[in-house]
Every structure is written in structure tokens, then in C-alpha cells.
Amino acid sequence: MLDGAKAKAILKVLQGCNSFTRLRKIQAQVIVCGLHCDPSISTQLLRFCAVSVSGSLAHAQLLFDKMPDPPTQAWNSIVRGFSQSHSPLLALAYYNRLLSDSLLARPDTFTFTFALKAVEKLKALPKCREIHGSIITTGYGRDTVVCTALTRCYAKNGSLEDARFLFDKMPERDLVAWNAMISCYSQAGRHEEAMEMYERMRNENVGLDAFSIVGLLSSCAHVGALGLGVQLHRIACDTGLVRNVFVGNALIDMYAKCGSLDDALSIFTGIRRRRRDVFTWNSMIHGFGVHGLGNDAISFFEQMLAAGMRPNSITFLGLLCGCSHQGLVREGVDYFHQMSSKFNLTPGIKHYGCLVDLYGRAGNLDKALETIETSPSRDDPVLWRILLGSSKIHKNVASGEKALRNLMRLGAVTAGDCVLLSTIYAGANYLSGFAKMRKLIKTLGVKTTPGWSWIEISNQVHKFVVDDKLHPDSMQVYEKLEEVTKRATSAGYVKEEPVILNLPGSWSEGGCSETPSSCHSEKLAIAYGLARTPEGTSLRIVKNLRVCKDCHSFTKFVSKAFNRSIVVRDRVRFHHFVDGVCSCGDYW
């Protein structure tokens, strides 16, 4: 029978155990001493095999299957172990067995949280509902921890509505529950709702911690909400949370994505060398990249290596993005190859996309084509669409046709693609091609992404759509726009008439830039910004599509005529307009 002192000693050794070989030795010893019959010892052993980093799930399974009627703790360990593994389905298999087969053991709050973790990974909404049912029938429906796990599980399975419903019904919500809700919204791209949660937290006097700030900052970054971002930064400073690396990293990203690279950089330098992690570096490098500062991206990449930090595949996306926007073809190609040769990373479809873009944007359409054809993703429409975009920039009919033909081969042609090619045809005065595209567009049906722009004025976001007549200050905006256009024109602006295709309804230019129209949304936002802010204030515009050529030129002349710096964040990069010049060097 069990000797209490011996058991205690063995448990202690188990707790300090950090290698699997050692674990097995201890296990052998346990068996020799006859201690394996002691449920507390074998359960402990099982837990180590199942969840410790040096354990082994296969071994845990063997141990588990030898137990005559495992206690709840043992079930929990095995469910937990598999929920963290690559086969979360097995976690559910054990969970099901516990519910149906076990005579003795009942699931408890721990079992449910572990099972829910498995479902999070599996994307199985019905299973989530089923577990929810069991939670209620077993009487754990009011447990805060279980409810939080359940909320997250619903959210990760795509039902933010169920998640929110459950959250609102929770008898008690602690900070963890709030943070879970915020991060779920943020990760699902529902940024406005994430920010709404913050409003509610303030009204209900719930505090904030690093988790809340990180989630909220991520949403600010995505939508470009500098005002709220700055507020959160201030709170982080007041509470000392700025020293948290997660917060620091999120701040870098937020400032970079809101167009304040200088602030991003000062946060970066404020993080002590040794605390900088791969997120810190990646966020900064990507920040330079989307601002078109390829050389800075490269310089930081080299500093990162010098600091002994290993880059990952995300690092290269930022780096290649920078090279592409600055036209650093040779460097970009070199880094692309270094990924596999020096860093043992396999370029993914996005990296190939960067490479195609790098060549294509620079006008080397042959190389762009060759890249696609020799890549493992030559059957991915994304790459062909990039080539089509490059063909449009360089008005190249042959390569545009090639891209479209491949999109057809893949059955992936959209009306937007045809619009792009038709623009190329129109530019080349190739009327029969143009007519063919028009016909095709009609058969495909016209789908459109409506363009919008917004501008933040004293922490208030104002959104404009194409030919906006809905904004409350609409009249004022159009009046101002007239004046602005006059002054820009006397500074040298000439309106570039878009190719009019005369199609029914509105359409988007391959999801890239706005419909040809009398008035794109950013012009309205700019006019509004000029009317509502004092002389000299810089304007920040965020838009969902690419800037068109006319608006780009317009903004340049406005920045000169009104002596304002204007920052425009479009779908893929930043444009900083100062004194008639754009940071992109008209290369976008």
C-alpha cells in the first residue's frame, strides 16, 4: 500500500521534471514501488505526460487506458492535452466518452473549458452549441470562466452574435470576460463593435489592463483611429502599462497604420533592446514598408539580424512590401531568395505575390510572368490579378490579356478583372477588345465595392462615399470643394478624365480604385477637412480602395495650394502629400 512520504517525494520530483526520458525513469520507479496503483500518483503522472512540454500524448493515452475508471482529473488531463495538440478532434472523442461511458466521473468546469478550446480550433458551431447545452444541464451555466470560454468558442466559430448574446447574459462579467469579447470582435474584423465595448466598459466603470489595451489598439490600427489610439497610449503611460511589450508592439503598429511613423519609431526606441521581440521588429519593418520606405525597412531588417533576432515569414512580407513600393527590385529579389537559402523559410503565396508585384510595378512584366509560372501557386488567381494590375499601370495589352486568359482558365474571372483589361484596351485604342470586355462584364454581372473615405476631426470620424449627398454638412462640403478645386487648378491641377465605359449602374475598377465619377470620396473628405480645421493642420484620410490617378494629382496640388500636409492611407499603402509632392514618387 502507499507510503505517504514516498508519494509526496515522487510528486515533488514529477513537478520538477523537464524531460521525457526522465519522466519515463520516474514512471518505471513508480511501478517498481507499486505506486502506480495509487490514483493520485498515476493521475499526476498522466497530467505530466498529457500537458507538460516534455511529455508525450501517446504515452498519456497508454496510461489513461490502463486506468480502470479514471477520475475526472484524469479525463481533464487527457482532454486538455489533446485540445492543445494538432488533433483536437481526439479531445472531443475523450470528452464524449466521459459523458457517455464513465460510471464514476462527471465533467466539471475544467472539462468544459478544455473541450471548448478544442472546438475553437475545429470550427464546429453545432458542437459548440451541444457543449453549451451540457454546461447548462450540469448546472455550470453561470460560471464566469466557463461562460468566457463559451463566448470565445462561439466567436471563433463565426457566431459573434451568439457570443455577444451570451456575454450580455452573463450574471457576472470580470475583466477577462470583457477582454475576451473585445479581442473576439477585433480578430473578427468587427472593429467598431470592439470600440463600442470600450465605451461600455467606461460607462460601467470596469478597469482596463494590458489585454484590453492591446485588443483595442489592434482595432485602432485596422481602421486608422488615431484619436482613440492616442487616448489609449495616454492611459498606458499613466498606468505604467506602456512597459508591457505587447502594449508597446501594438502601439508601434497603431501609430504606423495611422500614418505617424515618427511616433511608431519613438515607441520602438523606447522598448529596451533586450525586450524587443519578433513582433516589435516586424511591426516596425512593415510600417516602413507600407509607407514606401524600402530602404528603412531594409536597414531595420539588418539591425534585427545584428540584434540576434530570427526573422519569420511575416518579417519578409514587410520587407518585400517595402522593396516593392520603393522599386528596389534587386534587393527585393535577393531577400526573397535569402528566405529559403539563409533562413530556412518557405516562401508562401503572399511572398510570391510581393515578388510578382515587385517586378510588375517596376515594369518588368516578363519577369513577373515568369515568377508566376515557376511558382508553386501558378493556379492561384491572386497572382494573376496582380499581374493584371501591373499590366494596367504599364498599359501593356499583351500581358493583361495573358493574365485574364489565366484567370479564365482558373474560372476565377470577375467583372472587376474585365474592367481592368477593358481600361487597358481603351488606353490602347483597341476597340474590338474593349467591346468584348464590355460584353463579358455584362454577362458576369457587375459587382461593386463602394468607395469610402473618412477623416477624423477632433476625435470624430466623418465618413464620405462617392458623390456623397448624405453627410449632414453636404452643402458646405460641395461649396468648399468648388473653392478647393479652383485653387488647385490655379496651382496647376488639370482634371484627368477617366475612361467612361458607359455601363449600367456603378462598378468598381477591379476592386482597386473608385468608380469614375464626378467626385471621389477622398476629395469630399479633403474639402471637409480643409473647411473644418485651422490653417496648417495636417489632414489624415483613410480610404478602403486605391487612390486613382486624378485624385492623387488633385491631392498633390491641394497640398501645395493650401500649404497643408495630407496623409492618405489607401488599401495597400500610405501617401504623404507635402508641398505638391507625394512620398510615393507617383510610383504606386
Add this chain to the structure above:
DNA sequence: ATAGGGTTAG
């Protein structure tokens, strides 16, 4: 003995 919340790309 064991639990629920965090950043980059897309």
C-alpha cells in the same frame, strides 16, 4: 494538482 483574455500578415 488543473481553467477563461494579448500584438505583426491576410
